[in-house]
Amino acid sequence: MNVDDLQIFVSSQEEPGGIPGINGMRLNGILLSLLLVFSFSGTGGAADLAKAAAEKTDETARTIEQAEDENRKKTQQVNDLKLREHESLFPEQAKSLAKGYRETAKMIMEQGDDPKPVLDAAAYFEKQSRRSER
DSSP: OOHHHHHHHHHHTOOTTSOTTOOHHHHHHHHHHHHHHHHHHHHHHHHHHHHHHHHHHHHHHHHHHHHHHHHHHHHHHHHHHHHHHHOTTHHHHHHHHHHHHHHHHHHHHHTTSOOHHHHHHHHHHHHHHHHHHO
16 A cells, blocks of 8 residues: 555545445434434334323223212212102102103293103102102
């Protein structure tokens, strides 16, 4: 190797045995670009995992809320039964409520609206008054 060969090597900044035409700076830039591409695609997976975890947490919260609602309804039903046992006037009150709801349903029907929800309430209280009389 003579001095002329060394000057060519230094001026082109190529490494001996390296890829001809690609200097160290360009190779570093290419490697850095590849590293960034792969690291961002990896964060997409992390974002997907975070999203899945958040969805699972939301689903668990909904399940807990539904269980609490069901528990609350059952507790209210038990309390209603206990109150009915102690209240001797409940059957009369339930009949009176049913009668009031039927009258309200009649007015609603005369105005051209749907009285079904009010009639359902009247039927419920009629049923409750019959249960309590037993």
